Ligand code: IPM
């Protein structure tokens with residue numbers, strides 16, 4: 001029997017609602033795969049601020065460093081928007097990413113089952129699309145210094161710094177190529193090399209790293225064109241590697257081809273342990289109403305099993321159960337004719353049932 005320490009961070013908004021069924025799914029898999037789970041729950045985000053005055057208390061960070069993997073629901077909400085930047089819920093998440101050196105964020109946008117009809121894009125455009133966005137997660141404009149808002153010549157100016165070192169680019173490019181090798185062996189690196197020096201360097205280093213991966217076909221695309229191409233013809237992409245901010249934007253766009261942001265899981269890796277979270281945010285408008293789609297979080301559990309514990313089969317089982325569940329049941333965001341509308345809780349239960357059916 002293997003033993004795994006998982007830190008669970010439900011967070012804000014719909015975070016706790018989507019976390020609950022995901023833990024059930026994890027427990028089910030653990031019992032079938034003979035994994036002994038040690039689950040700990042800690043605070044990050046607005047809820048942490050309310051209780052402790054900081055969006056990420058030290059004991060959360062310690063627990064994160066001492067765990068084998070982290071599952072995170074979502075952070076943020078309008079309630080905390082007036083707060084000073086330094087204590088906003090999002091700072092908690094960003095600190096976790098950077099302290100744990102989770103520099104590579106994998107966001108697979110895949111169409112599950114007949115969800116092809118749930119996309120706002122035409123079925124023939126999205127059918128069969130399967131894109132992995134590899135987003136740099138601990139550098140770039142998200143973390144660059146100097147940053148701030150200050151008074152200059154009698155008016156306030158806001159500024160941020162887009163900065164990437166060679167080594168930062170090299171390590172994320174390497175992950176991009178490695179992931180592409182396991183997929184369709186086509187890597188598109190996204191930059192804005194025509195305007196930004198930092199991404200001109202990005203292009204140069206990515207090309208250099210590509211020499212170690214002769215089997216992968218490397219292409220370069222400007223970020224604005226990439227946004228357009230994801231909507232025009234997503235099937236041209238296999239694996240994409242890009243900066244922190246372009247990745248943030250393009251992964252949301254890629255998510256919509258799958259029908260809903262509620263379907264996209266993510267894995268943040270690079271450091272010793274991985275963190276797994278749905279791409280959707282805290283969705284305060286539907287929080288507490290049992291309307292959220294738990295599938296992105298459930299699929300994030302699958303990514304954890306795959307990338308942190310090498311249990312590829314367990315991830316496949318979860319995906320299969322999700323596809324099976326979608327045949328009959330839908331949350332509101334992906335509702336379609338002929339399907340039964342269910343809430344977050346029931347959706348989770350249905351996936352669990354489907355998973356159990358596979359074994360018993
Ligand atoms: C994401 C989110 C975060 C980000 C926010 C909540 C800080 O949008 O994970 O895509 O910008 O990285």
Ligand code: MG
Pocket residue numbers: 248249252
């Ligand atoms: Mg985002």
